[in-house]
Amino acid sequence: MPSSDDRPTVILAPAPQTTARIFSAERLADLHRRFRVVDLEQDDRPEALDAALPEAFAVIGQPTLDQERLSRAPRLRAICNVEGNFFPNVDYERCYSQGVYVLGCGPAYAPAVAEHALGLALDLARGISREDRAFRRGEERYVSDGNADAVLLRGASMGLLGYGNLGRALHRLLLPFAPELRVFDPWLPERYLAEQGVLPATLAETLRTSQFLFVLATVTAESEHLLGPAELALVPPGARLVLVSRAAVVDYDALLAGIAEGRFLAGVDVWPEEPVPADHPARSLEGLVFSGHRAGGIPAAFASIGDMVVDDLSQIAQGLPPLRMQVAARELVGRYRNRPVT
Amino acid sequence: MPSSDDRPTVILAPAPQTTARIFSAERLADLHRRFRVVDLEQDDRPEALDAALPEAFAVIGQPTLDQERLSRAPRLRAICNVEGNFFPNVDYERCYSQGVYVLGCGPAYAPAVAEHALGLALDLARGISREDRAFRRGEERYVSDGNADAVLLRGASMGLLGYGNLGRALHRLLLPFAPELRVFDPWLPERYLAEQGVLPATLAETLRTSQFLFVLATVTAESEHLLGPAELALVPPGARLVLVSRAAVVDYDALLAGIAEGRFLAGVDVWPEEPVPADHPARSLEGLVFSGHRAGGIPAAFASIGDMVVDDLSQIAQGLPPLRMQVAARELVGRYRNRPVT
């Protein structure tokens, strides 16, 4: 443990996250014990940030860090993005050449999103929320009457669109169902996917064969409207779609039309406009399970962000590589097109 | 393949199941190819059954087979119960001493029930059906606003009450969540449970420690109202209960009171009275996920009954033990108190 004088300086500027949400009291105490914390949570004056940069070892959060600011932060080693999206207000190229880790908190959300995705898939497979709603109207069905379209996950054909943190987390949960599991991910080599025990596949092949389809892709220029009308037309009748990544990946008109026509069922956690307009026709679709961008942001996920930040900053301060947050790839960090959650 | 003259005789009397539901066309053809089938599905005259008994090798279904009838079935080797409950209309003791297998189709339902139970647990963990209902009322919440009580299954304390076919099937699905998993099952030795990788526990200990509690016990004289008010009072605040076995195991007044008071949430598939009365207060409980005895009876489960029957009768006809249906234990078959599903 360094003496307090030697503690590296960490700038805490977690907005739009909050310190209270991502750090337990115990973890915040750990942070203060190991680092000199410059707390800017309530202080968004540019001069406050500027004053702290020359000594800064790390930034928790994602304030604007352009080339000029980075040039005045020679000791900077890490930017811990605690919000989930990489904004274009950081000069990432400069970070890499200066030896600054850009760290994301995707791994903190992945378990929560994977469990939610599985929950939606099981709901769609068995009509759980549909029959619960019917019960409240006094129209519930019993025994096999309500099960005409009920299917097993076990042994089913499934497809994952995207095999990053989230795809891997979901894959682990799906293993006991022994699915025939295809993955489409254009960023990953086929042999890599085969080593993970999945079947590498094209987008069309994945869509055509999957009784359960999980849309897990992040948004880039290439993946916008990855699933348009032509692609959704490939999905087999009666398929179950689970969409938990980003709305921009899917054409919602085509998606909702497919649900309305009864061609497939879908569980949808992300929406092009949030809140969904009050009079939106989705509100009465029987084949839809609605979820309000809730897959990742649960208390346990937030708490693990704080754990990861403290662990990885401690690693770096000891001359070791970070391990728990995701090191953003230099090639990819500028390609994400995720909109901030507001 | 025996010549048609030598084919053993099988009596097909599947009521209240139907042949069409449990046998695919292909499997029914298999059955007819291997056996001489006396089809009594549409013929419930006692004399029809009586006429077939002297040659019968097996009965598919559960017509009344008392001592007298069994005494006139010297070639009988198996009774394939295709309905899910063992009724007292068979002289089981006599079956065992005559060398007649009593076979149940629990293993056909276990995967479906396990998936439904997991689906209910994930719904309760994340408020899936609750938020979907809110959306339809225009009151949905977004992002972390709807997640205050959301929890992970991962790493949670869980308890299984009962570790038969169903408990084992659910255990497999829970493995990737790495739960701390306790099992209460008074019919199983502790070392057996420990070998399966679960923690043997008393009922009280299981109730007290489980964030997720799965009620999987069948009904016997001992297990009626296993969960009364005193037991349900042990459940920790905020727990999630999933009830998918038999209603008689639980005191419903206490269960519904606990949900109404917000002490726990519950997903309930079986009910003391089905249909639930139209004005039942459960119909407006926010902390309940209702399911109408739908956990097991899905098309894939029914189809696997036919597979199992053909496989096991073929085994027995070849002088091999049955493997796919459950051989009812002599000690237990008379102890079940399951009511028939009507």
Next chain:
Amino acid sequence: MPSSDDRPTVILAPAPQTTARIFSAERLADLHRRFRVVDLEQDDRPEALDAALPEAFAVIGQPTLDQERLSRAPRLRAICNVEGNFFPNVDYERCYSQGVYVLGCGPAYAPAVAEHALGLALDLARGISREDRAFRRGEERYVSDGNADAVLLRGASMGLLGYGNLGRALHRLLLPFAPELRVFDPWLPERYLAEQGVLPATLAETLRTSQFLFVLATVTAESEHLLGPAELALVPPGARLVLVSRAAVVDYDALLAGIAEGRFLAGVDVWPEEPVPADHPARSLEGLVFSGHRAGGIPAAFASIGDMVVDDLSQIAQGLPPLRMQVAARELVGRYRNRPVT
């Protein structure tokens, strides 16, 4: 706990096993606490056994129990065979019609045999004992020089001949290697095997495709010399064979010839004559890993026999079915042709 007067009577006649080997002190105390033990370990007089039979609830061991003796044991509920083979000195048919469980201790040995079989396979894959021997002669090879024929288990084609206790135990150990796993077992339906996640296959197909072949079959009239010269000729060049069940399953002349010619490598735990004759040519075969019938009989396996006996007799005494020993199938118990180990 019954009062001492009510304790059921258990006859302890474990020869050729010994009480000391299969019961820890603690477990033997458990046995005495729950049962009235008639200890015949040192008393093989027929009259001693005869005297105990009228009250006997169970027999631990396998003394001669013919029809006449069984007829004088009306309270008998279980025969716990603690030795590993079912001898023809018991009237098994009579046992079944009298409601007497015939219990075997195969499950106690399965984990030990499975680990030994995997150890032999890894030795054959990598030349572990071969290179260790070379080292002792001063002829060892380093780095890749000794690895020309080294292969991975990972992703390999494997075959199991037999899928009983042992096959299932080995299957579990093989899972992380993600093999392409075929099983030949004529006693099991194809759909049963498919459900376990293996590929049901004919003997010829299994032999032809398996880089690793595990011979796990017990001996019956049908399986004697299951692997003769014609069958062994199907094995692909460079295959690794592991033989840990019974010698009678294999033609040793053909087996040893195949090893001598370098067509395959083999790890062999069972031998038609034990001890192997001093001048046997197998003693100098480089492609052989010898093992002296040691796969199952290790202290941990013996100790678990005692655990299982106490657990299952306690189950039966409580009116519950046994769970830890293997209930011998009426159809099969008379078909085993295993010779006693002497």
Next chain:
Amino acid sequence: MPSSDDRPTVILAPAPQTTARIFSAERLADLHRRFRVVDLEQDDRPEALDAALPEAFAVIGQPTLDQERLSRAPRLRAICNVEGNFFPNVDYERCYSQGVYVLGCGPAYAPAVAEHALGLALDLARGISREDRAFRRGEERYVSDGNADAVLLRGASMGLLGYGNLGRALHRLLLPFAPELRVFDPWLPERYLAEQGVLPATLAETLRTSQFLFVLATVTAESEHLLGPAELALVPPGARLVLVSRAAVVDYDALLAGIAEGRFLAGVDVWPEEPVPADHPARSLEGLVFSGHRAGGIPAAFASIGDMVVDDLSQIAQGLPPLRMQVAARELVGRYRNRPVT
């Protein structure tokens, strides 16, 4: 596919590896199709390398690349180390600031080393090579006579010293044995280890409690003689040690003394001097299983290096991050003290 003029330039200088060993014909053709290959395998003239550097996109191999040379390679994006050790002949700091990936082939060896380590552990658990040797001398033992010290891996206490590529690969193979698994790795945060399902532990605690101890640590200044006499004295009597990483981690005098005294058994793949001197006393130790640095270098491992190189260079050429080789951590690459294998 870029036109041939646009193909990036790759320098192939794999010594001390060989092109023929790490690239199958098919993979080498892939390499040539995607890249313009400057083949320096047979040309170690400095001027040949110097001439290729200005256009070089990647180097396969590890020729000297000091600051001066790197400064003349402005297009360089990757150095694929195909040999297993990072030598000090590369200016790694400069690589990182220039945006050059330093890639290692540890993941290619990990499956082979993990299988070999498990093979050694099973040999030590069961005396496989010891009894095979005895058989060749005519002194073999049968059945339980040779099993007095035989133990199961199942349920055993195990320890891993080091949890990098190799530790993770071995962990996967150990899962079905359900061990109590401790890991000592000072480079990894406790919460990271706990998430992997292992027990984080100190070195002393790991040594004291492990019936099976796997030494998997790489060599750094800190880990030289990590296991000296004091540490080896902590190992419980009868433990099995498997050493497959680097000889410098262990004090061999203490290790061999412990084996000679019968305090523990060991499987040892790496030696401070290779070849081991002809008259070395280790050659007659009964409690040793010798292996001649053979754990990793098997044909399948070499072949996967070529796969990984082609996959990752293709990724980088497409503007995607590498995925199959290990990206050497800037913090660690200079700390390894592995001697080259000669």
